[in-house]
Amino acid sequence: MNKFIPAGAAIGLGLAACSPLKAPPGGPLILTESARAQIPGSWSGSHRGGPVEPDWVRSFGDAELNRLVEDAVTRNPDLAVAAAKVEASRAAVRVAAGALYPRLALKLMGEGRVKALSGNLDSGIDPPSLGGLGVEDAGGGGDTQSADGHSIRGVEGLGMGASWEADVWGRVRAKKAAAQADSAAAEADLAFARQSLAAAVVKAWLSTIEASQQAAHARETMALYRDYLKLSEVRQKIGFASDFDIAQIKMRVAGAQDTLITAEAARTQAILAIEVITSRYPAGKLATRTSFPSQPKPVPSGLPAELLERRPDLIAAERRFAAAFHRVHEARTARLPRFALSSSSGLGSAQLDSVGTLNALTWSLAAGLTQPIFFGGELKAAEDIRSAEQKAAAAAYTATGLRAFGDVENALANESYLRQREASLTNMVDSGATTVKLGRLQLDQGQTEMFNILRLTGESLAAKIELTRIRAARLRERANLHLALGGSFQARPQ
Numbered sequence: 001m002n003k004f005i006p007a008g009a010a011i012g013l014g015l016a017a018c019s020p021l022k023a024p025p026g027g028p029l030i031l032t033e034s035a036r037a038q039i040p041g042s043w044s045g046s047h048r049g050g051p052v053e054p055d056w057v058r059s060f061g062d063a064e065l066n067r068l069v070e071d072a073v074t075r076n077p078d079l080a081v082a083a084a085k086v087e088a089s090r091a092a093v094r095v096a097a098g099a100l101y102p103r104l105a106l107k108l109m110g111e112g113r114v115k116a117l118s119g120n121l122d123s124g125i126d127p128p129s130l131g132g133l134g135v136e137d138a139g140g141g142g143d144t145q146s147a148d149g150h151s152i153r154g155v156e157g158l159g160m161g162a163s164w165e166a167d168v169w170g171r172v173r174a175k176k177a178a179a180q181a182d183s184a185a186a187e188a189d190l191a192f193a194r195q196s197l198a199a200a201v202v203k204a205w206l207s208t209i210e211a212s213q214q215a216a217h218a219r220e221t222m223a224l225y226r227d228y229l230k231l232s233e234v235r236q237k238i239g240f241a242s243d244f245d246i247a248q249i250k251m252r253v254a255g256a257q258d259t260l261i262t263a264e265a266a267r268t269q270a271i272l273a274i275e276v277i278t279s280r281y282p283a284g285k286l287a288t289r290t291s292f293p294s295q296p297k298p299v300p301s302g303l304p305a306e307l308l309e310r311r312p313d314l315i316a317a318e319r320r321f322a323a324a325f326h327r328v329h330e331a332r333t334a335r336l337p338r339f340a341l342s343s344s345s346g347l348g349s350a351q352l353d354s355v356g357t358l359n360a361l362t363w364s365l366a367a368g369l370t371q372p373i374f375f376g377g378e379l380k381a382a383e384d385i386r387s388a389e390q391k392a393a394a395a396a397y398t399a400t401g402l403r404a405f406g407d408v409e410n411a412l413a414n415e416s417y418l419r420q421r422e423a424s425l426t427n428m429v430d431s432g433a434t435t436v437k438l439g440r441l442q443l444d445q446g447q448t449e450m451f452n453i454l455r456l457t458g459e460s461l462a463a464k465i466e467l468t469r470i471r472a473a474r475l476r477e478r479a480n481l482h483l484a485l486g487g488s489f490q491a492r493p494q
Contacts, residue, residue, distance in 0.1 A: 021170050021177060024325035026318055027308045030397045039304050039405075045412025052302055052310065056482040057198055060293045060475075065205050068278060069198045075279040076197055082190040089183035096179040099172045102164035107346070111155040159346030159362075166341070169333035174326040181323035185316040192312035195483055197277065202479045204273045205288060210472035211267030212290040214465055218260035221461040224436075225253040225454075232450060245450050252454055256461070292471055296478055301412065301485055307404055311486035317400045321393040328390050331383040337371040407484035411477055418474040425467040432460035 028036050053059060057069050073079065167173055229249045235241035272282040280286070308314050345363035372379060439456050442448040 021173050021326070021329065024181075024322040026322070028305060030318060030321055030394050031401060032394075032398055035398050035402065041303070043301055043304060043408060043412055045409050046298075046416040051300060052482070052485045052487045053300070054487060056479075056487040057202060059296045060202070062205075062289065062293055064288065065202065068205060068274060069201045071278040072197050072201050073194055076277060077279060079190070079193055079197060082186075082193045086183070086186045086190050089179070089186040093176065093179040093183050096172075096176040099165065100167060100176065102162050104160065104162050107157075107159040107161070109155065109157050109159070109348075113154075154351040155348065156351075157346055157348030159344065159348075161342070161344035163340065163342040166339040168339055169336045171330050171333035171336075174330040174333065178323040178326035178330065181319045181326065185319035185323065188312040188316035188319060192316065195312065195486070199479045199483045201274060201277055203476045204270050204277070206292075206472050206475050206479075207270035208267050208274070208288045209290060209292055210468055211263045211270060212288075213292075213468045214263035215260055215267065216290070217461060217464045217468065218256050218263055221457060222253060222256035222260065224457055225249055225256055228450065228453065228457075229253060241450065248451065248454060252458065255458075259461075259465070292475065295471075295474065301408065301481075304405060304408075307408065307486065308401060311404050311484075314397070314400055314404055314486075317393070317397040321390070321397050324386065324390040324393040328383070328386040331379070331386040334382065335372055335379045337369050340368050340370070342366050342368075404484065408481070411481035411484050414477045415474060415481060418470055418477060422467065422470050422474060425463060425470055428463045429460070429467050432456070432463050436460050 028039065031039075058066055165172070229246070232241040232245050232249055236243075236246060268284045271284050271286045271288070274288075275282045275284070275286055302310070308318075343363070343365045346361075348360050348362070350358045350360075436453070436456050439448060439453045443450065443453050
């Protein structure tokens with residue numbers, strides 16, 4: 001019988017080698033046919049060709065911003081959580097892979113037993129037993145019958161056992177592949193979290209600049225209104241201005257002051273947000289620049305299909321689909337026979353006070369086959385669950401892909417419109433400044449009324465505020481575009 005055991009093991013190994021895992025589809029192949037057919041050859045929005053810049057944060061040309069983003073990527077606790085999940089997923093891969101290898105165990109045993117009997121001895125009956133007390137009996141020769149009133153037995157031994165399941169159908173390898181796919185998804189989640197964090201820092205940094213400029217516009221306008229107020233008070237004394245004129249100017253001064261307070265509050269909130277993201281105490285004391293960086297050049301956006309291979313959240317969704325794909329195989333093969341090999345050997349010694357010492361060397365080698373027959377539909381239901389999870393993962397990937405395409409198209413379109421609006425508002429601000437200057441000259445010459453000057457000054461302030469908002473929005477849209485395209489930020493190695 002033992003002659004057939006090595007042959008059975010060889011057959012199991014041969015079967016395991018002849019059942020490679022099927023690779024899951026990736027990228028566009030996961031998309032539904034309708035979604036795949038709609039991917040265009042180029043983006044609809046205005047763009048230029050070329051590779052996406054990997055270190056896009058540095059395109060803003062500000063060393064302080066680079067440092068802030070690096071601090072956030074290095075110190076942010078949310079990223080630390082994501083990094084810890086990656087470490088855990090890598091350990092899960094090792095756990096899943098462990099079943100591919102033989103399992104070895106070593107057993108060292110020692111037991112001493114003293115038996116003292118009283119009563120009717122030499123009657124050939126076994127003494128009473130207390131049963132199991134939760135401690136494993138090491139074994140050894142028995143001296144159970146009541147022939148002697150006193151006996152001592154000691155057992156010592158060393159044993160080793162090994163077992164291995166031949167992965168004939170790829171069940172264990174599918175489990176390992178699913179764990180690897182989950183780990184890759186966790187790594188992609190970490191990469192996307194890093195990019196999102198970098199974009200959040202950039203946008204908060206731009207908000208501080210925007211608020212600083214809005215405050216400067218408010219101060220400038222408020223100074224003009226106060227100058228008009230002084231002039232009107234002088235004109236009132238000589239009868240050329242009324243209380244109505246004075247009240248109008250005071251109302252404009254209060255409005256400009258409210259705009260100033262609102263801008264300063266917005267700047268403080270943006271600074272607090274940066275301090276929290278970079279794991280600083282939110283004291284609102286971070287110093288930032290007050291002028292916008294130069295507008296970056298048009299971003300190269302690559303091709304739409306490339307987005308599926310570049311954007312981290314899409315990579316994560318693809319890897320989750322791969323994990324679901326392998327788990328379907330794992331659940332399906334759980335219904336097939338399992339082939340297992342096991343062996344054990346050991347050396348033991350039993351010392352009996354009435355017999356002497358007995359030594360024993362034991363070994364065993366066995367092969368077995370287990371075929372699930374009836375589990376109440378549990379195995380088939382598990383396979384159905386995994387199949388449904390695979391369908392859900394494919395749908396999730398399609399939804400993530402469509403959102404990613406939409407993010408890029410929106411960012412490209414918004415940047416184009418914002419660029420046009422910035423040009424129009426720049427002309428409007430320049431013309432407004434000229435109008436206010438000429439209006440003041442006409443006021444001094446008595447050719448216009450104070451009401452017209454106030455109206456022109458207010459319109460000029462509104463144009464400056466809107467231009468500043470559009471400039472900030474355009475730069476924030478650039479950050480959104482890089483995030484949508486999967487342009488990554490790499491932190492400096494620590």
